[in-house]
Amino acid sequence: MTGRERWWAVIACAGVAAAIAGIGGLLLTRHGTPGLRPAAAAQVVAFPAPTAPIVAAPATAPPLPVAAPAALTIPEIGVRTRLITLGLTAQGTIQVPPTTSVAGWYTRSPRPGAVGPAIILGHIDSTQGPGVFFRLPELRPGDPIYVRRSDGSTVDFVVTAVQSYLKARFPTQAVYGPTPDAELRLITCGGAFDPATSHYLSNIVVYATESS
Amino acid sequence: MKYLRNIGRVALLLVASVLLLAAPAVSAAAAAGGAVGQGTAGSGTAWIRLAHLSPNTPAVDVYLYSFGNPDAQMVLHHVGYGDVSPYLAVPDGDYSVAMRGAGASPTSPPVLSASIRVAAGSAYTALAVGPRSGLRIRVFRDDLSTPSGQALVRVVQASMKHAQVTVSWGGKVIASKLPFASVTSYQAVSPGAETVAVTAGGGDANTAVTLAAGSIHTLVVLDGAKGLEIDNLEDADGSSQLPAGGAQTGFGGTAPRGPGSPLPWLEVIAGGSVLAVGGGLGLRRSRRAARPERAPFAAA
Numbered sequence: 001m002t003g004r005e006r007w008w009a010v011i012a013c014a015g016v017a018a019a020i021a022g023i024g025g026l027l028l029t030r031h032g033t034p035g036l037r038p039a040a041a042a043q044v045v046a047f048p049a050p051t052a053p054i055v056a057a058p059a060t061a062p063p064l065p066v067a068a069p070a071a072l073t074i075p076e077i078g079v080r081t082r083l084i085t086l087g088l089t090a091q092g093t094i095q096v097p098p099t100t101s102v103a104g105w106y107t108r109s110p111r112p113g114a115v116g117p118a119i120i121l122g123h124i125d126s127t128q129g130p131g132v133f134f135r136l137p138e139l140r141p142g143d144p145i146y147v148r149r150s151d152g153s154t155v156d157f158v159v160t161a162v163q164s165y166l167k168a169r170f171p172t173q174a175v176y177g178p179t180p181d182a183e184l185r186l187i188t189c190g191g192a193f194d195p196a197t198s199h200y201l202s203n204i205v206v207y208a209t210e211s212s
Numbered sequence: 213m214k215y216l217r218n219i220g221r222v223a224l225l226l227v228a229s230v231l232l233l234a235a236p237a238v239s240a241a242a243a244a245g246g247a248v249g250q251g252t253a254g255s256g257t258a259w260i261r262l263a264h265l266s267p268n269t270p271a272v273d274v275y276l277y278s279f280g281n282p283d284a285q286m287v288l289h290h291v292g293y294g295d296v297s298p299y300l301a302v303p304d305g306d307y308s309v310a311m312r313g314a315g316a317s318p319t320s321p322p323v324l325s326a327s328i329r330v331a332a333g334s335a336y337t338a339l340a341v342g343p344r345s346g347l348r349i350r351v352f353r354d355d356l357s358t359p360s361g362q363a364l365v366r367v368v369q370a371s372m373k374h375a376q377v378t379v380s381w382g383g384k385v386i387a388s389k390l391p392f393a394s395v396t397s398y399q400a401v402s403p404g405a406e407t408v409a410v411t412a413g414g415g416d417a418n419t420a421v422t423l424a425a426g427s428i429h430t431l432v433v434l435d436g437a438k439g440l441e442i443d444n445l446e447d448a449d450g451s452s453q454l455p456a457g458g459a460q461t462g463f464g465g466t467a468p469r470g471p472g473s474p475l476p477w478l479e480v481i482a483g484g485s486v487l488a489v490g491g492g493l494g495l496r497r498s499r500r501a502a503r504p505e506r507a508p509f510a511a512a
Contacts (some may be wrong), residue, residue: 007494008491015484015491018480018481024475092455096459106451114506127465129465131461139335170458177356177357193464203458
């Protein structure tokens with residue numbers, strides 16, 4: 001083999017090697033890297049169906065006012081956070097907590113334990129890693145939620161539904177609208193992440209009712 | 213070094229197989245943008261509450277049955293005039309309400325019954341109204357949304373001593389000459405703390421009532437021991453200001469990454485193939501050029 005032949009052979013071998021490496025790379029791109037988070041929230045729903053007759057005395061006395069919420073505990077997903085207060089932005093949306101490690105209560109919603117849906121927001125993640133509501137989509141109907149109030153009392157809730165909504169089609173009335181009983185809404189982000197806007201496209205909403 | 217001649221062919225095969233592989237990869241990457249879960253309603257829960265608003269009807273036991281189930285879902289014992297139960301959360305479906313005299317056997321025939329079909333996310337009030345001789349159950353679907361920044365209020369006229377009552381809230385008439393055993397529809401009012409005034413021929417009543425923004429109330433006019441009474445029921449409550457839409461509660465640090473672009477790898481493959489084909493052709497050409505010079509030596 002002449003020097004020239006060797007030279008051509010080296011080029012050809014390099015080409016084949018590059019092509020094979022390219023195929024390897026291509027095969028790798030066919031599989032995305034999974035997120036840290038488990039799969040999106042399932043559309044699970046339950047209602048508190050009484051198993052035995054509820055014998056209740058009629059009550060017409062107005063409910064006593066309840067204290068403001070101070071802390072939130074969700075044992076099932078390891079959440080223990082104090083609750084900060086949240087208002088509205090100039091756009092009319094609820095303010096989000098300034099850090100991703102704490103949840104907040106929207107102060108113009110009912111206090112947890114009072115009639116109506118109390119609204120609590122928390123981040124699913126920061127740019128670096130998990131936020132306080134990272135595992136919120138794992139909640140299932142029946143899971144307990146505890147809210148400690150500023151007077152030291154605790155009010156217990158039980159999850160009734162976990163839903164995922166596209167932010168573009170967020171059902172404002174269903175989530176925030178009046179209810180006849182004491183309820184809780186825990187809200188975080190979910191679904192696909194749009195790197196162009198740096199926002200998730202969906203919200204995860206956990207519905208809970210007071211279990212008393 | 214014979215196999216080197218086949219390098220060009222190998223490269224062509226590689227290019228062809230890569231194109232076959234690339235097509236599904238590209239389409240998979242395009243499809244990854246569209247899959248987002250979505251739900252509609254919160255849950256399948258509905259609410260029912262029951263009230264006894266017949267002044268001359270003695271106390272009753274009230275039973276709520278799920279359709280087709282002989283076991284009562286809820287039993288209210290000794291419900292007297294003016295008593296209103298809390299809302300009971302129930303799965304949506306068909307129910308019946310039965311009333312028996314207080315203390316009567318649960319298996320005895322009810323003195324009055326009515327059926328209710330309840331829809332998920334809706335609240336209902338079943339009222340026993342009218343005089344004892346004409347007692348009936350009326351079922352109302354209660355509103356669960358208010359106009360932005362306002363409160364809703366309605367009036368139930370359950371005073372038998374007054375054939376008609378007129379009710380105002382903060383000077384605004386919300387029920388005019390309302391006959392006994394009738395119910396107004398909900399009206400939107402500006403929120404605040406005002407005086408509710410009931411006027412009827414020969415009897416008036418006043419009480420302070422706070423209607424918060426986003427709340428829904430029913431005012432019940434009752435015959436009391438000393439004239440008219442007003443019962444203020446909170447039907448539902450919500451945010452005093454309804455937020456707009458969802459919330460931006462994430463920064464993407466844990467977001468799943470979709471499949472990467474296959475383009476750079478396709479370029480590598482194309483480049484490699486060009487090199488391989490070019491190298492193979494160059495090799496062949498230089499061998500052909502070398503052959504005539506070698507032949508004489510080989511023969512000798």
